[in-house]
Amino acid sequence: MRLEGKTAIVTGGGSGFGAGIVRKFAAEGAQVIVADINKGAAEAVAEEYGGTAAQVDVSDADSMAALAEAHGAPDILVNNAGITHLPKPMEEVTEEEFDRVLAVNAKSVYLSARVFVPAMKARGSGAILNIASTAGVSPRPKLNWYNASKGWMITATKAMAVELAPFGIRVNALNPVAGETPLLASFMGEDTPEMRAKFLATIPLGRFSQPEDLGNAAAFLCSDEASMITGVAMEVDGGRCI
DSSP, X not given: OTTTTOEEEEETTTSHHHHHHHHHHHHTTOEEEEEESSHHHHHHHHHTTTXXXXXXXXXXXXXXXXXXXXXXXXXXXXXXOOOOOOSOOGGGSOHHHHHHHHIIIIIHHHHHHHHHHHHHXXXXXXXXXXXXXXXXXXXXXXXXXXXXXXXXXXXXXXHHHHHHGGGTEEEEEEEEOSBSSTTHHHHHSSOOXXXXXXXXXXXXXXXXXXXXXXXXXXXXXXXXXXXXOOSOEEEXXXXXXX
């Protein structure tokens, strides 16, 4: 029960890595708000443990402000919601695709800081966790602007950590490798045994990241056990970035 008595908001908590983080946080005693653009998915995960669901578009300022107004500043904020464009040459990614990837993966971190950081500062405590990616450390070809958005997220994490440390707020990131989530097929372009084998060949431990893997790492970084850790972008990647 490392998170007993803590409140947490997990964006993109209705599926994939986000749902894995929600389940682990709940098992560790936290009261979790499952925030997702898909209200039905958020409700389904929240119902598993008697939690709270909230519909939110993390790329929209008004939607994020409404989330903060309804639930206040949590002890733990996980910026997990993310999307990608399909694999293609960088110059063929449309402007609409580029704008959407940067809005969901990067602007969302800025918007969450605007609505939650002031109250965390006033309280003098908080843990923020950004779910970045190995793509921001060791980019894969044809996912160029997705790679760039996750590199931005890693740098933002370190910058936030330095600025917010005097206020008792820790900021860290996790860098998962491709995992068993709804985004897997988008990363690969097509979900076939051959494409899976190609991806797995780049991961020394020989398997994809699982939602449980991210939940375990997130619970540690957001708990008091990690009270001296801030500004870290921890790889949960089976050795891919070695």
